[in-house]
Amino acid sequence: MQLTILNSTCPGMEPPERFRFHESTMKTLSAWTAPLRDWQRRALSAVCAHSTMDFLAMATPAAGKTRFALAVAHHYLATGAAVRVLVVCPTNHLRGQWSAAAGKIGLHLDPALTNEQAVEASDYHGAVVTYQQVCLAPTIFQRACKSRKTLLILDELHHAGDGKNWGKALRAAFEPAVFRLILSGTPFRSDNNPIPFIRYEYGESRADFGYGYTDAILDGVCRPIVFPSYEGELTWFSEGREHTATFEDGLTFDRQRERLKTALLQETWLGPVIADAHAQLTRLRKEEQPDSGGLIVSMDQDHARWVAELVGRITGSKAAVAVSDDPAASRVIEEFAGHKKQQWLVAVNMVSEGVDIPRLRVGVYGTNVLTEMYFRQVVGRFVRMQDAMPKPQRAWLYLPKDPILAHYARQIKAERDHVLEDIMPAGQRDLFGRVTVSTNEYMPLMAVARADSVIGEEEAREEGAAAASADPVVSLHEQKQDLRELHRLLVSAVARASGIDHRRLNAELIARTGSRVDQATTDQLRKRIQLLERWKDQGYDGKR
Numbered sequence: 001m002q003l004t005i006l007n008s009t010c011p012g013m014e015p016p017e018r019f020r021f022h023e024s025t026m027k028t029l030s031a032w033t034a035p036l037r038d039w040q041r042r043a044l045s046a047v048c049a050h051s052t053m054d055f056l057a058m059a060t061p062a063a064g065k066t067r068f069a070l071a072v073a074h075h076y077l078a079t080g081a082a083v084r085v086l087v088v089c090p091t092n093h094l095r096g097q098w099s100a101a102a103g104k105i106g107l108h109l110d111p112a113l114t115n116e117q118a119v120e121a122s123d124y125h126g127a128v129v130t131y132q133q134v135c136l137a138p139t140i141f142q143r144a145c146k147s148r149k150t151l152l153i154l155d156e157l158h159h160a161g162d163g164k165n166w167g168k169a170l171r172a173a174f175e176p177a178v179f180r181l182i183l184s185g186t187p188f189r190s191d192n193n194p195i196p197f198i199r200y201e202y203g204e205s206r207a208d209f210g211y212g213y214t215d216a217i218l219d220g221v222c223r224p225i226v227f228p229s230y231e232g233e234l235t236w237f238s239e240g241r242e243h244t245a246t247f248e249d250g251l252t253f254d255r256q257r258e259r260l261k262t263a264l265l266q267e268t269w270l271g272p273v274i275a276d277a278h279a280q281l282t283r284l285r286k287e288e289q290p291d292s293g294g295l296i297v298s299m300d301q302d303h304a305r306w307v308a309e310l311v312g313r314i315t316g317s318k319a320a321v322a323v324s325d326d327p328a329a330s331r332v333i334e335e336f337a338g339h340k341k342q343q344w345l346v347a348v349n350m351v352s353e354g355v356d357i358p359r360l361r362v363g364v365y366g367t368n369v370l371t372e373m374y375f376r377q378v379v380g381r382f383v384r385m386q387d388a389m390p391k392p393q394r395a396w397l398y399l400p401k402d403p404i405l406a407h408y409a410r411q412i413k414a415e416r417d418h419v420l421e422d423i424m425p426a427g428q429r430d431l432f433g434r435v436t437v438s439t440n441e442y443m444p445l446m447a448v449a450r451a452d453s454v455i456g457e458e459e460a461r462e463e464g465a466a467a468a469s470a471d472p473v474v475s476l477h478e479q480k481q482d483l484r485e486l487h488r489l490l491v492s493a494v495a496r497a498s499g500i501d502h503r504r505l506n507a508e509l510i511a512r513t514g515s516r517v518d519q520a521t522t523d524q525l526r527k528r529i530q531l532l533e534r535w536k537d538q539g540y541d542g543k544r
Helices: 039-047 065-079 092-104 132-134 139-147 157-161 166-174 213-218 252-267 265-288 301-314 329-338 372-380 403-414 466-470 477-500 502-513 522-538
Strands: 054-059 085-087 124-129 151-155 179-184 208-212 225-238 241-245 293-297 322-325 343-347 360-366 395-400 444-454
Touching: 039 054, 039 065, 039 208, 054 065, 065 085, 065 092, 065 179, 065 444, 085 092, 085 132, 085 139, 085 329, 092 124, 092 329, 132 139, 132 360, 139 151, 139 166, 157 179, 225 252, 225 265, 225 403, 241 252, 252 265, 252 444, 265 293, 265 301, 265 360, 265 395, 265 444, 301 322, 301 343, 322 329, 329 343, 329 403, 343 395, 360 372, 372 403, 395 403, 403 444, 403 477, 477 502, 477 522, 502 522
Parallel strands: 054 179, 054 208, 085 124, 085 151, 151 179, 225 395, 293 343, 293 360, 322 343, 360 395
Antiparallel strands: 225 241, 225 444
């Protein structure tokens, strides 16, 4: 049997006789009939022509990585190059989602396989497990891969960095796999602990196939998204005194993080933002999409429940709540996805990646997570295009005008052909990590929201033919403003962490890049930022 979307089997994949299916197994695999997008067909051809056992496919969230991966799996099974498929994903909720998606195209994957079972029942084509599950018992999975030719699909492999020894365990478990297909919606770094099966250049992952957000918009695969941003007067208490600032004010990192948390914890700031987001959702439901839904991403479970109560008072409708440590969270998400009358979902972590709720059109970024990877994953929840809906199906993500979030939003707005060098490395996690209440007696006091700018609105007005024919134009001045602001924050962070004077750091940066910051080109600014990120991640010793 051959995969009907290709005219012939993939080069180099004609299986030896000992790997071919028994007739009884062949009968259980239906012919492939699901349509593939152009990028999925091209990516499948790239897999077929690939010369090594590891293939990293980087495709923007909502582009259709799951179907592409299932097409690869079907082909491996149909040609006999593999006799089973094992998908490894970050959460239990995604196990069910992978199994359901596979079932629709005739592949049957067990989403409930336990480590005690070791191998799925013979009437399955394979199974779906979590990274944590594998890393608890890598030898079990190693034996299964050795005994049965296994195609491995690693979904969002950067999660292998979540545990100290996970990378080592994954390598031991899956070294015997016949092929390892790695999926990611966002690039990632090694963080001094390289993730297995990934090719790195200068510490950053390198994809074997890439499909960016700009491509997805032009192909009609993803929606364009705009970012209404909000300023505010924010007051909080920490380190024995009261602080007042807006998001425009330059602050130290600690004060910057406290400022953001103050906004997200105050009804006087978050309430007006939710009210504006709800007005947009109401307009969409009335004029464009009656079942459109909204999502608010929150800081933690207590914050989520407080936000849900606030949504109820503002909108008069009850919001669903899904938090990662709630056993019922998957059911809550599934019910919300199919409940067309329910308008708002409040969640923590559960929807950052992979969760498919196409009717989401409006969001509020109500979390203090400030990594680019997480931000892009949240954006990905809103950009999945729906059939039989008028284009361009714009989406809105409301956010604080924190300089880091605004930088990410402008990057997405201005995104052209997606290259890994333009993605802020994951070392930023240490720099802009989750905000926690420290021992300095932090206390939010007051916050008043003020609508500021709508990042991306200029391009949104050019919907249709113009959007499809040209990339968004961003002035050089705007680009440099963003880069200089990020540069300023990084210099401050490196100086504080290393105890090195700002002037010495700047002298070193001039020597490395050939220019002062106020005279630097965009390329020189990016080079400065890369150096600062490395120093923040690895430490500064004057030799790197």
